[in-house]
Amino acid sequence: MQLTQFSDYxxxxxxxxxxxxxxxxxxxxIAASYGISESHLxxxxxxxxxxxxxxxxxxRGGGMRLNRRPADINIGATVRQMEGNLTIVECFDIEHxxxxxAPVCGLTSVLAEALEAFMAVLxxxxxxxxxxxxxxxAGLLSISIEDxxxxxxxxxx
Amino acid sequence: MQLTQFSDYxxxxxxxxxxxxxxxxxxxxIAASYGISESHLxxxxxxxxxxxxxxxxxxRGGGMRLNRRPADINIGATVRQMEGNLTIVECFDIEHxxxxxAPVCGLTSVLAEALEAFMAVLxxxxxxxxxxxxxxxAGLLSISIEDxxxxxxxxxx
Numbered sequence: 418m419q420l421t422q423f424s425d426y427x428x429x430x431x432x433x434x435x436x437x438x439x440x441x442x443x444x445x446x447i448a449a450s451y452g453i454s455e456s457h458l459x460x461x462x463x464x465x466x467x468x469x470x471x472x473x474x475x476x477r478g479g480g481m482r483l484n485r486r487p488a489d490i491n492i493g494a495t496v497r498q499m500e501g502n503l504t505i506v507e508c509f510d511i512e513h514x515x516x517x518x519a520p521v522c523g524l525t526s527v528l529a530e531a532l533e534a535f536m537a538v539l540x541x542x543x544x545x546x547x548x549x550x551x552x553x554x555a556g557l558l559s560i561s562i563e564d565x566x567x568x569x570x571x572x573x574x
Numbered sequence: 575m576q577l578t579q580f581s582d583y584x585x586x587x588x589x590x591x592x593x594x595x596x597x598x599x600x601x602x603x604i605a606a607s608y609g610i611s612e613s614h615l616x617x618x619x620x621x622x623x624x625x626x627x628x629x630x631x632x633x634r635g636g637g638m639r640l641n642r643r644p645a646d647i648n649i650g651a652t653v654r655q656m657e658g659n660l661t662i663v664e665c666f667d668i669e670h671x672x673x674x675x676a677p678v679c680g681l682t683s684v685l686a687e688a689l690e691a692f693m694a695v696l697x698x699x700x701x702x703x704x705x706x707x708x709x710x711x712a713g714l715l716s717i718s719i720e721d722x723x724x725x726x727x728x729x730x731x
Contacts, residue, residue, distance in 0.1 A: 418653070418660050418689060419576050425663050428681055429673070452672055492684065496575070503575050506582050515609055516586070517714045523704035524585055527649065531695035532575060538688035547680035557674045 420496075426453065426461040427499045428492070428547070434471060435487045435548045436555050436562070441480030450558045461499075468498050487548060493540030505532050577653075583610060583618040584656045585649070585704070591628060592644045592705045593712050593719065598637030607715045618656075625655050644705060650697030662689050 433447050444462055448455040462481060465471045472484040483490070497503070504510045505528050508519035519525065548554055555562045590604050601619055605612040619638060622628045629641040640647070654660070661667045662685050665676035676682065705711055712719045 418581070418657065418662050418692065419578060420663050420685065421576060424575070429675075432675065432679065432681070451674065492681075500575065505575050506577050517608065518586075518589065518711055521707040521710040521714065522589070523706055524589070524649075527696065527699050527703065528577065531692045534691040534695050535575065535688045538691050539684065542684050546684070549680055550678040553678040554675055557678065 421500060422457065423461060423464075424496045424499050426458055427465060427495060429453075430458065430461060430465060431470070431483070431487075431490060431495065431544050432547055432554065433558060433560075434481065434483045435544050436551055436558060436560055437482065438562075439482055441474055441478075441482055443480045450560070464499060470495065470498075483544075487544035490544040491540060492542045492544065492547070493536050493538075495544075496539055497536065503532055503536070578657060579614065580618060580621075581653045581656050583615055584622060584652060586610075587615070587618060587622060588627070588640070588644075588647060588652065588701050589704055589711065590715060590717075591638065591640045592701050593708055593715060593717055594639065595719075596639055598631055598635075598639055600637045607717070621656060627652065627655075640701075644701035647701040648697060649699045649701065649704070650693050650695075652701075653696055654693065660689055660693070 429451055430447055433450065434442055444455055444458050447462075448458045462471070462473075466473050466481070469484055470490060471481045473479070473481045502510055506516075506524075508514045508516050508522070508525055509528075511519075516522070552562070554560075586608055587604055590607065591599055601612055601615050604619075605615045619628070619630075623630050623638070626641055627647060628638045630636070630638045659667055663673075663681075665671045665673050665679070665682055666685075668676075673679070709719070711717075
């Protein structure tokens with residue numbers, strides 16, 4: 418059982434952009450922070466853009482940012498949109514299936530039921546739930562974020 | 575979301591052997607029936623043997639067969655045993671993880687919960703449920719099975 422690399426990288430990108438809040442981020446810096454391939458990430462970012470989940474600013478000093486608040490980005494919906502068809506085994510993709518027993522195999526409906534249960538859990542969470550430890554995430558991703566305590570006067574002083 | 579090829583091929587092998595009932599089958603014929611790689615299947619069969627799910631007879635005329643009744647082979651248990659650790663994303667395998675945010679990432683527990691829900695569905699089924707259409711499965715796998723009607727006298731004649 419594996420989440421595809423495509424969904425995995427999409428969720429990592431969204432967490433990164435969530436931590437950055439409105440600041441623009443580039444593919445290069447996200448790939449470097451996670452130590453992952455830029456070319457794989459480029460395809461993921463392209464799709465996130467086409468789906469309207471992120472917003473891209475072209476040119477020098479450009480980059481990407483979230484197009485919605487983290488609380489409005491549902492994890493289940495994102496995985497479904499990124500994957501298109503959830504091909505848990507090859508017979509879920511009728512066009513490319515080579516397994517001869519697909520028409521009468523009892524496993525298909527059981528895997529469909531299990532996949533449904535899996536996605537139902539993801540449907541209950543949003544990107545905001547993924548980044549409750551924003552400050553620690555920023556540290557591990559080498560993102561410098563403004564210190565909230567410095568931005569507003571401390572109440573007790 | 576994908577079931578690993580390892581689990582996929584294991585389940586296909588068990589369905590094949592279930593259709594064959596007690597008859598011995600070879601890796602060559604299973605690989606040919608499904609149109610899949612013999613070398614991949616060899617590793618799968620080796621593990622199924624080590625787990626005691628199948629029984630192997632060596633030498634000329636040898637092969638493998640199920641070691642238990644299909645109703646006693648649980649699908650969830652089989653997938654868990656075949657996969658060892660269910661590495662849905664790389665951070666589930668601490669030894670090989672490269673993702674820097676693993677210690678504070680909110681996604682890990684959500685994916686663990688979703689995986690649990692997935693496996694809970696598989697735990698409710700056995701190999702017997704997979705092969706309710708045994709006769710049709712045999713046809714698609716080019717397995718000739720004895721006609722049950724011929725083996726015992728028909729009640730009405």
